[in-house]
Amino acid sequence: MSTRNAELLMAIGMLVFSLGLMWNIHSDGLVIGWMEERGPGSGLWPFWLSLGMALCSVWTMVRWFNGTTAESRDESPYMDPESFGLVVISFVLLTAMIFLVQYIGTYLSVALFLGAYMRFVGRHKWPQTLALMGGSIVFIYFLFEWQLAKYLPKGLPIFEDAFLWIDNYRWEYLM
Amino acid sequence: MTEVMTLLGNGLLQAFEPLNLFMIFAGCLAGLFIGAMPGLGSVNGVAILLPVTFLVPPTSAIIFLAALYYGAMYGGAVSSITLGIPGASTAVATVFDGRPMAQKGMADQALMAAAIASFIGGTVSIVLFTLFAPPLANLALKFGPQEEFALMILAFATFIGLGGDDIPKTIFSILLGLVMAAVGFDIISGKPRMIFFDLVEFQRGIGFLVLAIGIYGIGEMLWTLETTKGSVQVQNVKTTWARFFDNLTKIKSYIATTSLGSILGFFVGTLPAAGATPASLMSYGLAKTFSKDPDSFGKGNIAGVAAPEAANNAASTGSMLPMITLGIPGSPTTAILLGGMIIWGLRPGPLLFAEQPDFVWGLIGSMYVANLVTVMLNLALIPIFVRVLAMPFTILTPIIFILCFVGVFSTTDRMFDVWLMIALGLGGYLLRKLNYPVAPAVLAIVLGPLAERSMRQSLIGSRGDATTFINPVEHPISLGCIIIAILLMLYPLILSMRKKRAAANA
Structure with a gap:
């Protein structure tokens, strides 16, 4: 168009x-x-x-x-054909991350999103990708759940239980 | 004057409290980093990181965000010079001469000139801020709802008259922001309004942060991805101590234009639609006009880097003046700061000076300190920032998206708002591609509830008499604001008629 x-x-x-x-x-x-x-x-x-x-x-x-x-x-294309794919894939991955939050929770969906983006869009190496995936989980948990005391969605009960275990550990040994 | 000095002294003491000092350092660093990233500026940083500030008391929070605002203004020059892509629109003019200098191997000289000019611009504007803020706040204490409403009309009129964007699209953007602010329960009657598709989530309204993060987080990243195609080329920067001291001696070649740009930047910055971008462009134009060698501009003249950098820093302080004294933000970034103040439980406006002197003077004191901290950090960390700029977009983009999601959810506790943020971000991106300005909408969603309340209070007080806003006896200030607003709105029309007449005569 x-x-x-x-x-x-x-x-x-x-x-x-x-x-x-x-x-x-x-x-x-x-x-x-x-x-x-x-x-x-x-x-x-x-x-x-x-x-x-x-x-x-x-x-x-x-x-x-x-x-x-x-x-x-202006008769030029509304969406730049050269970068259209990059914009669409970024938006689709973002939407997929938000959609998955209700099933697998914030942390897993954030890590999967970051991993997919870095590995398949950016072609980054696995060690760098995995380090940032893990780092993002720790950073978000530390800043938002620990320091700001905000509850972030954990998804299905199985994931909720896993984080309950981590929360208990934190309350018992780290507070 | 003595009272101002005492209050300023208290403010400086507050700025030096360990937590606040830490906030200044953290804000400056974050701002320098965000400002240096292509496409990201102070407004994106403040919008995305506002939710994180709930960790600390309001004074420390605003100190952090103001320092971030400052740092981003400094940082914008880094990508303008080394990448040839403005870190933010406020650093567009810096590219004109900064990039040619970098291509000639003088990137370090351009970066230093930008940092020193930013420091001068920041310092001059903070002194002007300290002088002008208390009397303006005193005057504003006499304002009633009529004056408040007229001031907001004036703020919106500046977007139409001076924004330089398509007029119907600018007005549309303002009205859209005001309508979005009206979604949810009516502030006076309590009736629910515009509950789309009967979704109960709309009863709580559309938060300004949802729109701001949507537009300046999601929309901006999509825009940057499209315009840069995800790849950037960093220009090499050589830094040695000998070159550093040699560059220091070049200050005298741009001190005059820097000083002029600082004063100009401050006053242009106080106007809501104007702000740092036009201020830096005007300052660049002025420097070129008064230069003995105007032909060298655009080819790597150091004054062409210093002048816009001084102006954009001065404008960032200038834009805080109407926010703190009148409750009218002077830029999209201060609109988000103002929204943050409402979330922190403060009522922006002249009463802040009387009721929250610690908050106001703590902020002013921190500006002095932040300016000094930023110039030192900037000069010391130039090589690191240049390296950071090489960070691929395929790492930066998902990180920004994640911060947007977690930031909105942690503020509102609703996934609905996260979806709304994505929808508004995509909508803002598509509108922006068609030259619909998005900044007026953000300003309008922040000012919307205040504007509606003051308009309705005025009309209730005058028993429905709409002429109350232009009553020369009871509300001369309101009348004055509305006359200026009308003139501003007519200004583009007059300009286009002149152009047509000149074209017809030619």
Whole structure:
């Protein structure tokens, strides 16, 4: 897709989004005007701002038709073909890591993500990859769970139990 | 004046407390590192590391983040000079002469000039900050909701008038940020608003940190991956003691432009839409205009490195002035700092000076110390930073992504927010590719709840009379702000009409 087409598509998308916001506020029954003795309705602020967003999208579309914006005259690809693959694989791996958190927990998914990225995207050697995978687990556990006392998701019960054992060890011997 | 000196003395004492001093060192180091990485700047560092600061008290936290802000400004020059890629947009102007100098084998001279100019810029701006902050905060104490709202309109108007981006897209970005801030329970009536797809998670609203980390963590990395294609070429830097002392003697060749750039940078930095990037570009332009040898600019003139570096450092301090005194951030980075202050339980604005003097003066004191620490660390660690720059993107990218995920989850305790961060990051990246500026949206999501509250309070107080904002008797400051805001919004229109007229005459 060219940048030119992408700009029009984005403006249409943003227009639909803005109208959707306005519809959402209206359908929730929020007052978009003045309420006697009570002041501005709770829908006033978001409704009129959403209308402003819709008007800005129309304005961009008008500028696109007139060829005023630089993007509307740009026929080059919207996504750089040379780096498109790298961007997509990075995003897919990131999404996979977040998806896996509910099953295998934060630590394993973080380590797998780092390992996959370094080994298959970066072609780094195994020792360096494994060192960073292990290091990331220790760093996150130490900073977030230990120092900041934040609970990070551990996934299925089997992984939860494993970390309970580590937590117990920490409380018993290291605190 | 004596009172200011006493308070500043207390602030300096606080900055020298062991924990705060450690925070300054850690912040400067982290900032230098983050600033030096291509594509990453202070805003990315502050957004990604904000969740970690909950480990320490608010004063130490802001000291860490302010030091990081400082360090990143210094660090930006490292990649501009050695890679030819700006560490952040604020260091774009440094590439113009920094890169040619590096190619001529004078990278060490350019790096030293950048560090010394940054130090001068930082010092001049902190002195100006100390002088201007207390009177401005005193004035702001008289502000009511009308003035607060008008000031926010003025802040947004600067993006439209001075941002230099596409106007409808800038306005769209501002409005989008304001609407996102309104998601969740209404702050006055308590009614739920914009609960998309009936997902209860939206009742808690969209946190500014989720948007900031999404845009400046995920979106920025995708952007950097695309633009650099994942590979960079580091220019060699030769450093010896003899060259170091020789480079020190060259200060006099750029001291005048550095001083001018520092003052200019401070004042440009106070404007929300302007900030460090235009300040450094303006300073570069000024240095070239006043130079005896303007043709040498762009080919490796040392003043062309010093001038923008002094200005971008001064602008970073300048942008903190409206944040601390008025509660209006002067840059996207200070917008995130302001959001952090709200999370820490502080109410940004003029009352901070009265209610939290330790916090404010501790921060000001730390700025003096951080400036000194950063220049020393920068000069000492130049060879290490250059080596760090050679770190492959295939290591840096997953680390940043992991920090974004863990940072957002540890702040909000919800996987929903992590998914939202990814969606907003991807959305921000796709919008940015089409020239939609993302900084106004971040500023707007931070200021949104404050803007809505002050607008509604004003209207309730005036019984629905919208002219209360422009009442010359009761609210002259509000009227003044709104007039300036309108003029700023009309400024690009006037500019384009002039251009058309000039083209027609030509």
